[in-house]
Structures are given as C-alpha cells and as structure tokens.
Amino acid sequence: MFTRLIISALVSFILVHGYAQLQIQTIPINSAAIDDQLNLLVYQPDSYETSEKSYPVLYVLDGQWFFYNGVGIQETLRGENVMPEMLVVGIDFKNRSFRDSLLQVNWSGVLKLVNEEVPRLIHDRYRSANEQVLFGWEQNASLACQSILIKDTPFQGAVISNGGSVDGEVITNYATNETDTKYLFVANSKNDIYTRASTEDLVNHLKQFQPSGIKWKYQSFDEEVHESLPYVSLYQGLRFFYHNYSAYIISDTRDFFDEGGMPALKQYFKERGERFGLDTEINNSTKNMLIWLAWKQDDFRSFDYFMKEFEEVLSTSRYASAYWQSRLGTYYYTNEAYQKAINHFDIGITNYPDPEYLAQMYQYRGHAHLQLGHQKEGRLDLKKADELRSLCKETEG
Structure with a gap:
C-alpha cells in the first residue's frame, strides 16, 4: 500500500512537471579511483538558476535505477514543506553485473569515488552546501553505511535499504566531534530473505557499540518486498534526516x-x-x-x-x-x-x-x-x- 502511494506521487510529479522541464544534466566522471568512466545524473531544483544560494545534495547510488525516485520524492517532500530544495546526484553504475563486479574487486576504489571524487566534482560545478545525504541499496547500502563512518566524510546522513552490514571494527573505530551529528536510517523487510541477515547484523553492531555522534533508526517495512523497499526507504529516510526541518506538529x-x-x-x-x-x-x-x-x-x-x-x-x-x-x-x-x-x-x-x-x-x-x-x-x-x-x-x- 505504501509503495503504491509513493509511486502515485512520483507519477503525479512527472505528469505535472514533465521530463522535458526537469533541469537534468549528464556529467561524465573519469575516476582514477576505479580506473573507469561513469556518468552522473544531476538534477537542479526550479529555483537554482534564479538564486545565488547553495543547495543540500542527495547522492543516489545506483542512479541508473533510483535517480528519478530521488528527484520525485524530494520534490514531493519539499511540496509538503518538510525539507529544503536539493540537488540530486545519481551515480550510474551501468548495470547489476558491472556494479557487483566493481564492488567485489575494488571496494576501496568505489569508496574513494563516492566520498572524494564525486562530491569534489559536484562542489566545483554546482553551488552545493555542506549538508549532503547518501542513499544506497543492496551492496551499496553497506558502502553508504561505511561512508558516514569514515573520518572527514562529506556526508551528514545515509539512507540504506536492503543490506548495510559493515565490520564491527569500522563502527568501533568511528570517532566524531560531539557537535557533528550524523544520521543513519536503516530499512529492510521480513520478506527480504536475501539481505535481511545483513541488515540485522548491522543493527546488532549499532546496538552493541553505540557509535558516538550517530543518530540512527531501524525500520522494518513488512508489507514490502526486496524490489519495492528502496522506494519506501528513500522516502522515509529523507523524512528522518529532516525530522526537525518543518514546523512543530502535534495532534494531542x-x-x-x-x-x-x-x-x-x-x-x-x-x-x-x-x-x-x-x-x-x-x-x-x-x-x-x-x-x-x-x-x-x-x-x-x-x-x-x-x-x-x-x-x-x-x-x-x-x-x-x-x-x-x-x-x-x-x-x-x-x-x-x-x-x-x-x-x-x-x-x-x-x-x-x-x-x-x-x-x-x-x-x-x-x-x-x-x-x-x-x-x-x-x-x-x-x-x-x-x-x-x-x-x-x-x-x-
């Protein structure tokens, strides 16, 4: 049910705005870290050309699948006045076999691509603010999780879906300034027999080590399956990250x-x-x-x-x-x-x-x-x- 609502919102957004009206650019990036070229999809909000302000950035791993979800969900949430306008950057890993092979043979290179090369390129070409959120699915969920546990990471938050396990040592070694809070939203479903164990492993590590400066939340969407969960996760994860952006609301x-x-x-x-x-x-x-x-x-x-x-x-x-x-x-x-x-x-x-x-x-x-x-x-x-x-x-x- 929830996924149908999300998809309905995305379809409505596309029908109203039309792909032709969206300010989207395709930017090639020649990565030294992975010794290959990838494409970045970059969405600019409507006000970008007429303002001088800097914009928060949502980075979407597996942009070949989820970039437009990030754009549509961000626009829908902004329409409810619960989050600011954002740049949305999709990192296109081409296809599943390319992505899985790359992560298997050059995990550290992809980590450097995501944490250094891509943010640096976006910062050089666009008015990007320091507030940056990273979304990852399946294996990229683990990469996104590890990214915000890296010292001097450019990301203030991560939304991870269908996976996310990282070595407990990565969590125990994490150190941060007390005033520099990071946000981590973890999502899975009891129906995802493929990645549920990975997510449970991460949650157990977070409970055990309680990394300083990380505000995290785990939510299980048990009406969803492996393929539908990333839509819901991205939506709810952004709401979690911007939990106190909107005006105070209470019903009783x-x-x-x-x-x-x-x-x-x-x-x-x-x-x-x-x-x-x-x-x-x-x-x-x-x-x-x-x-x-x-x-x-x-x-x-x-x-x-x-x-x-x-x-x-x-x-x-x-x-x-x-x-x-x-x-x-x-x-x-x-x-x-x-x-x-x-x-x-x-x-x-x-x-x-x-x-x-x-x-x-x-x-x-x-x-x-x-x-x-x-x-x-x-x-x-x-x-x-x-x-x-x-x-x-x-x-x-």
Missing part, C-alpha cells in the same frame, strides 16, 4: 506534555534553528496551534497554560478582532475563569466594537461580573446587552 495536548513539555519545545526550535539557520525561538504559528488545539480538545487546563506561556502572541494581528476576543472570553467564562473572561471582553468591547458580537460580549461580561459579586457592573452590562439587541431588532424591522 497530552503528547506535548508526555514528550517533555515546554523545555522540549524550546529545545526543538533551538536545535532546528542552529541546524538549518532558522529562528531559534518558538514561532507564532506553533503558539497559535497549541492554543487552538487545547481549545479544540476542550482541554482547559492546557489552554490556560498556553495562554500564560504565549501571552505575547495575543497582541498579534490574529487576535485583533471582536470575533477572537469574544471567543476567548466565552471559553474562559464557560470554564469559570471569570476575571480572565472579563479581560478579553474588555478588549473586544473597547477596541473592536463589532455590532455582530457586541451584545454577546456585554452579556457574558455582565454575567461574569455577577459571578464575581460585581453587582453594579453586571447589571449595567446586561442592560447594555438588552439595549443593543433591541436596537438591532428595530434596525432589522
């Missing part, structure tokens, strides 16, 4: 507190900002979302908490209307927080005297005053509400 206030509450939220934005050059402070859309979510779930305790924590957001243009002040005041009144209800009705009546909400705000404010024992203020507000309703009826008549 209980999850907010279970996952660490306000300290965790502040840390999320701090790490996100430092990693991607974005604002490190909690943005207003997140504050509004949490307030709205608590109100929608009728979780008054969380609502009141967020209103206190995010008090400054209430002075933004979003809440500059009788509609919002009446809505907030009414919710406070319903939950017997009468003084807070009065505060919002005061703002609504004074600053936004919209006839559509004015009588209602006077009425609720009057009842709130009465609940607090403010008899005079309460009676005056209720009288004003009646007068406004009478005036409205006369106008309609």
